[in-house]
Each structure stands twice: as C-alpha cells, then as structure tokens.
Amino acid sequence: MMRSLCLVALVAGCMPETSTPNAARHVAPAVVCTSTGSGASATGGDINLSETVVTRSTPVMGMVTATVTLQNAHPTEPLEIQAFTQTGSNAWSMTASTPCDVLPCTIAPMGMILLTFNFAPMAIGELDGLMTIGSCDPDEGAAVIMLEGTGLGTTLGLSTPVNPPVSFGSGPIGTALTPQTFTVYNMPATQPLGVSIMVTNTTAPPTFTVNMAGATIPTNGTQDIVVTCTPRIAGTVTGTFIVTGMATFGDPVQFQVECTGTSGTLSVVPSTIALGDARIDNGGFRVVETVLLNTNGPPLTIAAGHPVEQPAIPHIALTPAMPQSIVMGPGSSFNVSFDPGTVEGPVSTMINLSAGSEMVSIPFSANVVRAVLDAPANVNFGSLCVGKPLPPPQELRIKSTGTATIHMAQRPELEM
Known part of the structure; x- marks a missing residue:
C-alpha cells in the first residue's frame, strides 16, 4: 500500500x-x-x-x-x-x-x-x-x-442480479408460497448504512410481506431480506420491492415481484329454489331449503358471514353464519327460511353466492296464497215432529274465497 x-x-x-x-x-x-x-x-x-x-x-x-x-x-x-x-x-x-x-x-x-x-x-x-x-x-x-x-460514503446494491419481474409462482388463495431471500450490500463503504425495506401492495391484507421494515447494513457488509407472497385473490398480483437508505451510490434498490393466486370452482345444490304455493299462516319463518356450497379445487375464502348478496326481501333468512372458507369435499351448507308475511302473489329474487373470486346465483320463487273457507253460519230446517216426514233437503254451499286451493280431507260432518 x-x-x-x-x-x-x-x-x-x-x-x-x-x-x-x-x-x-x-x-x-x-x-x-x-x-x-x-x-x-x-x-x-x-x-x-x-x-x-x-x-x-x-x-x-x-x-x-x-x-x-x-x-x-x-x-x-x-x-x-x-x-x-x-x-x-x-x-x-x-x-x-x-x-x-x-x-x-x-x-x-x-x-x-x-x-x-x-x-x-x-x-x-x-x-x-x-x-x-x-x-x-x-x-x-x-x-x-x-x-x-x-x-x-456508502454503496447500496443487490448481491445477486435479478431479471424482473421476480416470480414467486402460483398457489391457492390464502396459502403462503415459498419465501425468497434477497441480499443487499453496502460496499465499498466507509460507514454503516441504515435502510428502510418494503414491498408495495394493492390488496388488503397484503399479498407481499417482508421479515423486517428496516436494517443497518455493516460497512462493506450484507443483509438478507426474506419476502413472502400469500395470494389474496385469484390471478396475478404485482408489487415493488424497495430498499432505500440515502446511500452515496446505488440508492434505491428496487424491482418488481409477482405471484398468482388460484381457486376452485364454486358449485351449489340445489341450483333453483321454487316453492310453488306458499300459504299465509302467520307461522313465521320456516326452513324451505338447505343449500350446499362446494369447490373442486383449493379452498375458497369467504370474507365474513354469509357469501350472499340478495335484493331487500324481508321474507328470506339465511342461517347459520358461514365459516371463513369452503373446503373441497365436505363443503359448507346453510338454510334458506321463508316467511310469507302478509304479501300475496308471486315473489321472486336471486340469491347470489360468492366465495373467493367465484359467484353463482340461485333463482328463488314462491306464490304466496291465502286460504279462506266461506260457508253459511247456520241452516234452518224448521220444526221437526216425531213420526212426521222430514222437511225437504236444503243445499249447503262451501266455497274458497281466498287465493289458495282448498283440498277437503274428508266429508263435512253434521253436528246437531
């Protein structure tokens, strides 16, 4: 020297x-x-x-x-x-x-x-x-x-060159993919270099995470940074890996990263709920159908509660609350309950079911009817004398004045 x-x-x-x-x-x-x-x-x-x-x-x-x-x-x-x-x-x-x-x-x-x-x-x-x-x-x-x-001064750089975008591969939504380690250096340098570390995200919760928000790279030393991708939605998501520290040379280090989320297909049984005539009986909600959701691939994530969107029809209720995901095989089920209330006539809507990026729709229909039986309050045969012939027969008419068809289970009985 x-x-x-x-x-x-x-x-x-x-x-x-x-x-x-x-x-x-x-x-x-x-x-x-x-x-x-x-x-x-x-x-x-x-x-x-x-x-x-x-x-x-x-x-x-x-x-x-x-x-x-x-x-x-x-x-x-x-x-x-x-x-x-x-x-x-x-x-x-x-x-x-x-x-x-x-x-x-x-x-x-x-x-x-x-x-x-x-x-x-x-x-x-x-x-x-x-x-x-x-x-x-x-x-x-x-x-x-x-x-x-x-x-x-200080010099910030990436130890192993990359060819952006750096891909983490693909995997099921909600499942962390294999992490990748990136090594940054501070050399040549005459002093340590403090850096901040982040990966930009477009989803919440974040798709990309790092194992540290900041670090101090020693003089002429290196620092390993671990980045993990957990797909939150189906399809490819990109982010930007950024390390910055106001270095004399090379600041910032940044490049694009990406990963792809995969999901299964959402299926539903039954595909249609058609109740036909539904009588107004003031009995409140009653279960009219049990719906089973399933998938033929990775679990489908449900954000919260029911994966349901429907028009504001107060006569339909869905119970119980759904789990956080639908898993292939057992699937997940819930009950559809219906209360006709006092509204008569046709009722129809679509029950939209979503999980992950999948959505299916179930048509729902019912014809709300009211059953009203109309009959005379009494029948007068006049005076009856023992040993005398009966008076002529009288005709008794019973009719339905509501919107429902009434089926007689047995013949009417005469009470004296």
Missing part, C-alpha cells in the same frame, strides 16, 4: 508501486541549477516543508483543503524550484503561491511559499497521491509530500 512504502522525505524517483503517474503540474522544461555546493553551508538553498504527509477525508463529491509551507531555510542562498510533479489519485490537486505559480521559480533566502492542496473525491475509499518537488537543494534535490485521502 502507498501509505507504507515511502516515509517522510524521498529521493527523486521513489514512487509507490501502486501509483499511476498523472500529468505533472506546472512542469517547465528541464533547467540547470545555477548554484552548486554541498553540506549545510553549500550554495543552492535549503528546501524545508512544514508537513511531509497530508491526510484528509471528506464525503464523496465534497472537498477539503490542506496548506503546506515550503521554506528556503538557507540564510544567504536562494532556492530554485524546478517542478511540481503529482502522481497517484487525481482526487488531489495543488496550487502554489507566487512566485512559484509559474515554474521555474526562485525563493529568496529564508523566504517561503504556500502549497494549497484540494482533496475532492469522486469515489469511496483510499485515494492516495504523491507530490514530488524538484529543486536545486544540493542536499536533497527533490522533496516528497505524501497525500493520503479517503472518500467517505
């Missing part, structure tokens, strides 16, 4: 193995140093840096600065600067104060300039560089400043 190869001051040409040279900054054509000598009293100036290692960190797409003082520490000789050469990450840039904003330049004895370094990362992680300063210092020749930078 760069941060362990070169230490404080490096001779010209010492370069980290992993560095990639960039274009030199303010590089002038090669010049010949005008000063010669050696040792502490040699002519040619004496280069001195306030810092030989600059360390900075900032969020990606941000910027932070650092200032290094370059001094000519020689009391009598000027220092000639030939070149500033930067290598390594291009997240670093440098500007020099006058007179070294143009090279070559000369720094007077005991004079100084300021080197301003800007670190503006566009990527996450270590972004190191090296600034080599070529001078006419007879002792050092070149001085080196190590640039250690870290771009801060």
